[in-house]
Amino acid sequence: MSTTTDNPAAARVTSPPFPGVAVAAAMLLLLAGFQTLRAFLPSVIWYLGDSLSVPLLVLTALAVFASGLLVPLLRRFTSALTLFSLAGFVLIGARVVLQFSGSAPIDLVASSLGVASLMVILTTLVNGLPLQKADNGSDSRGRVSLVALSLGLALLADTAIRIGLGNYDLVWHRDPGSTVIVVVVALAALTLVTHNWTSVHKILPALNEAKVPGARSSLIAESAPTSAYGAASIGLTLMAVLTAAANQQAIGVAANPASAAIEGSAIEIPWLSGLVAVLGPAVGLGLGLWGTTRGRRPARWFSIVSGGVAILMSGALLAGFSLWGAALPVLGASLVCAIILALRPVPRTNSLHATWPRSVAVFLGFVGYLALSLAALYDVTEAVPVAGLVAGVCAIVAALRLGEVPVGLASGSGPNALRDEAGRFGLTGRVVVASITLVAVAVTCVGAIAYAPPSLPPARDHSSSTTTHTSSEPAQITVMTLNLHQGLDANTHVNLGGLVDLVRTQDPDILAVQEVNRGRANNGYNDVLAVLAAELDLPFLYGTNSPDGLYGNALLSRLPVTDWEYHHFDASSGERRGMLEATLSVAGTAEGPSTDLTVLVTHLDHVSGDDNVRGAQLDELNAIWDGRAPAILLGDFNTTPESPELAALGERGWTDALAQYGDPTATTFWGAPGGSEPESRLDYVFVTPGITVERVASVDSKASDHKPIVARVSVR
Known part of the structure; x- marks a missing residue:
């Protein structure tokens, strides 16, 4: 096969870097999207609640979640990468507006635009995205889908930030330090998204001019699409993990030190519940990535096991067992692990009709997110385990449907050919993921200690002279x-x-x-x-x-x-x-x-x-x-x-x-x-x-x- 050096035009095409830029860009966008999502429901419920009935409120939220269904239509007029980039710009803009807003109407508009952009980004990711290729190896071991890796990292970072801030979301912080952090992260996300878009588009003209057979496939990778069942589990997993973390923080060992002090049982580790809440996603991320590196067939069985654990823990909670303290971290870990494995790449097809099932699946997953979140407000305690149960089933079905396709291998140049998944998850990727995990756990520990509720002063002995003050007045x-x-x-x-x-x-x-x-x-x-x-x-x-x-x-x-x-x-x-x-x-x-x-x-x-x-x-x-x-x-x-x-x-x-x-x-x-x-x-x-x-x-x-x-x- 000819190389790019056979042609002067092709020689101008430089070797692209490891596509960690795309992973980082997607992670930061999803992180901003999660924060915007948590601002969206309060804005809809409280600001529109006095003027709209409950069914109309639900329809309003569903209309915003349905934005991702526009992706197959928009793909007829523009590229997936352009959609991803434009939605990223809108999402970051909405997130920054929320940081400075003090008005409920502005919150509603900004959060609606942000969530609509989040849905477009997620739908685009699960349908595949053009990226620069890191290498041209054919080994499928060690490869992980862009949406799975970025989603897992974003969920881990988001949980650590929330618990580290005492379950007080960064989107509502108005202090200068928080604002500076948000602006810096927003600028970094915009820079990464822009770089990702321009790097691919700079290569394309040279490749088109070079007209060298195989040059495009050697330099442009396709982040392969994922299973529709894996796509459907995204919203359900988010609902379960976000709510589980809130429960773990609020009703865990640090929830009510006053009662423990009265009963005489001292609390030795007041930050334990916050740490446990973030360890679920952290462990799940590590297990999911490890399972991915084992190759297609072991990963399939590992996905079935992790989904089975999620189903088991959800079933135990639904059956009424008092397992909240122990079940929630395990449920979070198994769900994050299952979703990473369920979002493994599947064969790509150039037909736009193939994007509809995955687009609808993402939407249905968020319909479940909305339904179960609202159900929890009406004291339906089964909301979290139901989400875990359905997400676990989706993960298992996604694993079973992987079949024998050697995902990640190049197989010809026809319109339905498999493209090499973007980037080997090698030493660099492992170091980055491990570093983010350690930082997340450290942030959680420091923040949970800082936000641990203070203990009550000891009860006074009524007979002791130390219980009086010097004044004779009451x-x-x-x-x-x-x-x-x-x-x-x-x-x-x-x-x-x-x-x-x-x-x-x-x-x-x-x-x-x-x-x-x-x-x-x-x-x-x-x-x-x-x-x-x-x-x-x-x-x-x-x-x-x-x-x-x-x-x-x-x-x-x-x-x-x-x-x-x-x-x-x-x-x-x-x-x-x-x-x-x-x-x-x-x-x-x-x-x-x-x-x-x-x-x-x-x-x-x-x-x-x-x-x-x-x-x-x-x-x-x-x-x-x-x-x-x-x-x-x-x-x-x-x-x-x-x-x-x-x-x-x-x-x-x-x-x-x-x-x-x-x-x-x-x-x-x-x-x-x-x-x-x-x-x-x-x-x-x-x-x-x-x-x-x-x-x-x-x-x-x-x-x-x-x-x-x-x-x-x-x-x-």
Whole structure:
């Protein structure tokens, strides 16, 4: 066969570099895409939720996910590489806009464009992409598909960043350091995408001019397409791994150090849950790449085993076994391993009709992502194992359908010939992947340690002289109650920084919070409680109202805790509600010992009319309280001061602090967007005899859709 040196024009074609540029470009684009995806659902749910019904919200999201279905049509007018590059430019632009945006409408537009671009990129990748060839070897061992490698690395890096930041997504960080990082990574991604595009297009004219047989196939590689079943597992794997990481971080060993401290069991490794959460994708990436290097036939069986493990763990969770702590990392590892193997190359055909099955498969995988993410919001705890189960089945079917085709080998020059897969996964690739894995684990450890919730101070001995302060006056403390709106501000924009600043300004000793979202899809998988506790150095007690453990009420306190318990109300209109009961130790005076202060935190039902159960819930609350004094009751009662259920509280000895000692006309709820609900008073601080209210006020702040009530009280 002739070489490129036989012709002066061909001689101008230089030997291309290892196609790590394409892998890095795809990885950074997918990383930006994952962050944009997590901004997309909150924007749709919260900003459009007041004007669109649930079916229309779902259709809106599906329309954006369907953008990838345009790829087969657009391929008739332009090349796959051009589509990939243009979508990459749009995605990076949208990601940068999100970093600087403080507006819900801008979030919605930018995240929609970003997710649409992500779908185009993924669909293009699974259908194959022209790249520069690293070598012309024919050994299929050690070759890995571009989409599998970039997807695995992106998922690993993304998990490490999220856990390293305390489950507070980088897309919502507004500090200068985060912004600089995002801009630098965006510029790097744009540079790599541009280089990848120009390098191929610089070679093409010389090859066309050279007209040397075999020159194109020796310098231009095709990132081979993948199985449609592997493509279908992408969205499902993302849903399972992202949600599993949030669960692992929120309900793992570091989730509630306060309870462990009360029970006397010290937590030796507070960052363990964060580390375990990222080890799943890390182990899965390593196993998947190792399986790929074993060749086609061993890889097929390795894919079946990893998919089988995912199915086994998912089945165990569906069967009701309490395996969350152990199952989630194993599930994450097996799914990442399975998807890398399921995305192995398959024979290429030049027919554009062949792109439709894979394009539809990617779309259907994200339909599953959307359906299961929304199902989890309605307390369907089976969402994660169902995603793992279906993804595992897809991986096994993809492996079985590989057949005996020697993928990765050149086989002639006809229109249906197999092209050499881009780049051997050799020593350089292994070093890069190992380095990224080690950095990811290190980032996770450092971040998880930094964001580990602080431990409560030890309970005081009432008989000890060290429990008193020198003044003869009663101890004064600042209490605060705030509905967190799941981490969104009054403009339906995720803004955990605003919540932190608000609480830091008021500097409470006791902070009662409701609507605590610890990492669900509707707030971008952000653990609001962990961020507040770490940033404010406030230990917390947390009680969940949801089966997944990610939604409930919490109490953050500087005072020692001697006892606490979480109670669920029997009365309900559909959504489970509860009350957190804690006994805190307040320093005594120079003339007496410390005092036990009972603190109750609740969020009552929101339904009015014939289905109003708030009165019944307050009856249950009062029965648990049983008249102990001094006591403070804080929370969102979802009703106005003139309601009969609140009048009954007064008969039991509770005093509305704001109405009695502050401004009785003050409001605490900004009202719903669009005016569907007026500004009103829904939040309360009630006190019993033994507590003197020095001052109390509602604070005008739009860090949430509720205003906080802050009271300075003396405890006798």
